[in-house]
Amino acid sequence: MASPRRSWSLSLMPPEIIQEIFYKTPADALVRAKPTCKRWYALITDKSFIKEHFQRSQERFIRIFDKVQIMDPVTSRTSSVSPIPNGLHQHPYNINTLVHTLMVHCDGLMLVAYQCGWKYRSDESIFPNIAVWNPATRKIRWVEQAAGCITSTDYYGIGYNSDGDYKLVRFTCRPLVIEGFEDVPEVEIYEFKTSSWRTVGGKVDIDVEIERRCVSVMGNMYWVAYRWWNEGEKFIRVFDFSDETFKDICFCPPSYGDNSHLSCFNGDSLSLLQQDEVSKQIEVWVSSKLGDGDVSFSKYFSLSGPDLPALRVRDDKYYKTNPVYCFVKPKSVIVWCVGVEGEGDKVCSCCTLYEIDEDGVKSKRETERSYVRDYSHAFVCGYVYVPSMIPLPWARD
Incomplete structure (x- = not known):
């Protein structure tokens, strides 16, 4: 006689076992699991x-095409794989125009900043050009503009203070002079707690050029x-x-022109990946711990x-792609980069993943091949990203 089958349910397991399982479950799967029961909801939403x-x-690689x-x-x-959020997709400047879009990752949140020429931000017809987006929870919020001017030379950043309060920073390196209008360089902070901008006294040296690559x-x-x-x-x-x-805070090691790529290392340090465009020599540098x-x-x-x-x-114009990379083993990096094939109406964007260590290229895998109509879209690569369920700073859900 066959023995009766035992019924099994995850919800019947001890809470500490469920918690350990959930720690190993992807963030987007946990977001979908929240409505399952009150017990799971309480755990998944616990700070x-x-x-x-x-x-x-x-770390993951994220690509928005x-x-x-x-x-x-x-x-x-x-x-x-998920659709581009309507809030980004329907923006007048469209997230697909990534040649003119800056993204920065912080704690699973993506700062999205559209760089759209220049306009007075007091103009009511201007669509906000800064958003904070969590790809795992698919939540997005637009940031209202401060008074002044939006310029294509604006720099943006996201971070938090010692109390854990998230903030944005915006600044311009050099004065913008257009038809007699001069925008004096200044630093602005957006406080999520008050949903407002304010100008701070931090100086921006007008003789300093800051590269767009940031972390x-x-x-x-x-x-x-x-x-x-x-x-x-x-x-x-x-x-x-x-x-x-x-x-x-420190000088960079000697580089090959502008072919130096900044990223994070071990969560508390910086890294630089450099390559000589002529000899193809690759160098990877890491910094000592930040704050020590x-x-x-x-x-x-x-x-x-x-x-x-x-x-x-890079091409002969101004289009270029910068590789994204992360560290998964000692003395090894995984690099994701884009190659461009063809010309005219037949341009193909090829994404390739390389595992590289001190002994050479260990593996090469093509991850995507797409034909694009817009030549600039062929140069879209991705970003390093860590999925999280951290809520948007001023969201109450």
């Missing part, structure tokens, strides 16, 4: 659980910068959200050889 889940989450795609860099599998680490924003009269001597400039000031006194870079590993891939693509 301490959300924080610990984020700390355990692994026709859809939002989130990919596991280790397996090269697309773990999530938010441990609540502060970091850029590669140089003084316009000495482009060869680059340094790291940070905006500290606790005291709301700019600081220059003097910061400096040391070489993590380097690689040379005739068969190394070009990790950055």
Whole structure:
């Protein structure tokens, strides 16, 4: 006689076991699981659980093209595909025009900033050009503009102060002079607690050029910068959200022109991936821990050889793609970059994933191939992103 089957249910397991299982469950799956029962909802929305889940989450690559795609860099599998949120897709400047869009990641939140020429922000006809978006929860909020002017030379950042309060920063490096109008460089802070902008006293040196590549680490924003009269001597400039000031924290290692890519390392340090466009030599540098006194870079590993891939693509105009990369093993990086094939109406964008360590290119996998009508769209790559259930700063859900 056959023994009766035992019924099994996750909800019948001890709470500590369920919690451990949920820690290993992707954020987007937990978001879908919230309505299952009150017990799960209470756990998944608990602040301490959300924080610990984020700390355990692994870095992903996110690419926004026709859809939002989130990919596991280790397996090269697309773990999530979802439509572009209507709030972004229907924006007059459209998120697909990523040549003119800046994105910065912070705690699973993406700062989206459209750079759209210049206009007075007091003009009521202007659509807000700054949004905060959580791809895992699919929540998005637009930030109202302050008084003044939107310019294509605006820089944006996202971070938080020592109390954990999220803020945005906006500044312009140089005065904008158009038909007699001069916009004096200033620094503005957006406080999510008060939903308002204010001007702070932080100075912006007008002789400093700040590169667009930036990263938010441990609540502060970091850029590669140089003084316009000495482009060869680059340094790291940070905006500290606790005291709301700019600081220059260290010099960068010698680079190959502008072919140096800034990212995060181990969650508390910076990294630079550099490649010589002629010899194809690759160098990876990492910094000492941020906030532990003097910061400096040391070489993590380097690689040379005739068969190394070009990790950055540029054309004769102004289109270019910067690779995104993350660290998954010691002395190893996984790099995701875009190649462009064809011309005219037959342009193909090819996304390729490389695993590179000090011994060479360990693997190469093509992850996507798309034919595009708009030439500029072929140069769209992605960003490093850590999925989280952290709510939008001023959302109450």
